[in-house]
Every structure is written in structure tokens, then in C-alpha cells.
Amino acid sequence: MSIELKILDFIQTLHTPVLDKIMVGITRLGDAGIIWIILTAIFLVIPKTRRTGGVMLAALVVQTILCNVILKNLFARTRPYDVNTTVQLLVPKLHDFSFPSGHTSASFTTVSALYFAKNKAWKPALVLACLIAVSRLYLYVHYPTDVLGGILLGILSGYIGYKIMEKLRNR
Template identity: 35%
Template sequence: MEFFAHWDQAVFYSINHLQNPFLDALSLWVVETRQLTWLVLMILFTFLSKRKDRWRIAIVGILLLVSVDFLTHLFLKPFFHRLRPCHVLQNVILRVPCPASASFPSGHVFDIFTLAVFFGFYYPKWIGTLSLVTILVSLSRIYIGVHYPLDVLGSAALGTLAAFLGRMIEKKLKRKQS
């Protein structure tokens, strides 16, 4: 366990202590446009798609996102109550105010992995772009000083699991319509 705690802090500091004006701007943009980014992604996939089932996919995606946010903030964060690095570590470069909520899971990372993996099932040609967005969002959470790397990795795993669950739900809905 001590190995993981040491690794978590070492990787956190190596990412958090990077100094780059472009990364500053990009990370702040990710923070400020969180819900807008997800909404734009869903709208793009829905309207650019020629799939006949695109509306069902979009509705399941929206419901999945709302469910993940609800689960994160009302249950998982209070249950795990992991303190954020900006609350417990010294020499954190904090690029935004330190949130009062718990560190795990990261809502941003949970959301983006849920949507990226879910939409990746239906729009495989977008997997490269979706992967880039998930990486940028994930690294930004560490870079701005509000999440540990293990928070990000765990949230990515939860988001991936939620996407698979969403896929199962969408398939059941599809079968009922057939």
C-alpha cells in the first residue's frame, strides 16, 4: 500500500510541477467548459451521424451522464472521502481554488470516460479523437492540483464500466423496439 501512496505522490508532483502557459490555458478551459464540452460532443455525434438509432443512443448517453454525476456527488465522493492533494500535500501548484469535495472519484474523468467509451462503441472512427480528449481531461485534473493520478485512473475505470453498462441498456432498448 505504501508503494502506491509513494507512486501516487511522485507522479502527482511530476505532472503538477510542469510549467507551461499553454497547459495552463488548456487545463482552465477544461475546468470551465466541463458540461458544455460533454453536451457539444453528444450533439455532434447525434447530428453528424447517419445512424437510424442515433436518438436512442444520444438519450441513453445523456441519461448515463446524469446518472454518473448523481452517483459521483451523492454517493461515491462521500463514501470514499479521499482528501484532495491540495488539502494535504505541500508545494502543490494550485491553478484553481481547491474544491471542498472529496478527491475520488474525479467527476470530470468519470464523465468523459463514460461518454467517450459509450460513444466509441457506436462511432469507432472517432475513437482517436475521443481518446485524445480523455487524456487531456485526465491529465488536466492532476496538472491543476486537484486530483491524484490514482483518482484519475480509478475514475477512468469507473467511467469505462458505466459505459459498458450503458451499452447493455441501449442493446436491451433496441431489442424491445425490434
């Protein structure tokens, strides 16, 4: 058995009914990037934060293309619950590939965009992003390297989004 499955199996020993509900709730915040899309929309509507919202929007577009269109299909990694079929899932099975974690990459894209835009909201966003990343492991839907790949992709996407908006602003 791979080290990644051993890590996931260890995390399974930490399950409690209360923690199960919390982790499902946390992961749902990241479904389709909804929490980050709502936050971006709010930032775009408020004149004082519109520039930051633009960075977030550009970064999330980059992340979506890189993660969901290119990387997931390029790597085509099977999800851990399809390898270890004995695990009882708390969420419905997903129909896309495992690497990189889309929930994690969208989360860290937003954190990075906020950070590069020098918006202090990156700190609470980082807490939520970390919780979402951990929830993906807890729920057995991603391998640890999927989450790590999502973090790295998110940081890169946040930086690219920031650079795109800087170029547009300097025109």
C-alpha cells in the same frame, strides 16, 4: 510522502506559463461535463446519431449517480492540495471529494458510450478525454488513483448506458 504525491509533485516541475493556460483551458472543457453534455445534445438532435446520443445520455446519467452521489461520498477522499498546502493552484478549490475524478469519469463515459455504440467519434473523444485526465493531475486537484478510478468508472458507465439502450430498443 506517498507515491501519489511524489508523482503529482514531479508533474509540478513540468509547469510553464503556456502549458498552465492550456491545461486550465482543457480542464474547463470538462467542468460539469459541459463538453460531453453538449456533444450528447448534438447527437440527440441529429436523427442519424440519435441512437448514439441515447447511449451517451443513459451512460452520463449512470456515471453522475455513481460518481457524484455514491462514490465520492462513500470514499470521502481529501484532495491533494488539502494535503500539500504549499502548491499554488491555477484553478479555484473544489468543494467535493477527490475520488473518483468526475472530469475523468464523465470523459471516459462518453468515449466508452461512443465506442460501444460503434460511432467513430470515440477516437477524437479519447484524445480529449486523456488530455482532461492529465490536466486534473497537472492542476493538482486529483491523485493518480482518482483519475484511474475515473477511467474505470467511465468505461463501466459507458457499457451500462449501452446495455440500457439495447434493452429499451429490444422492447
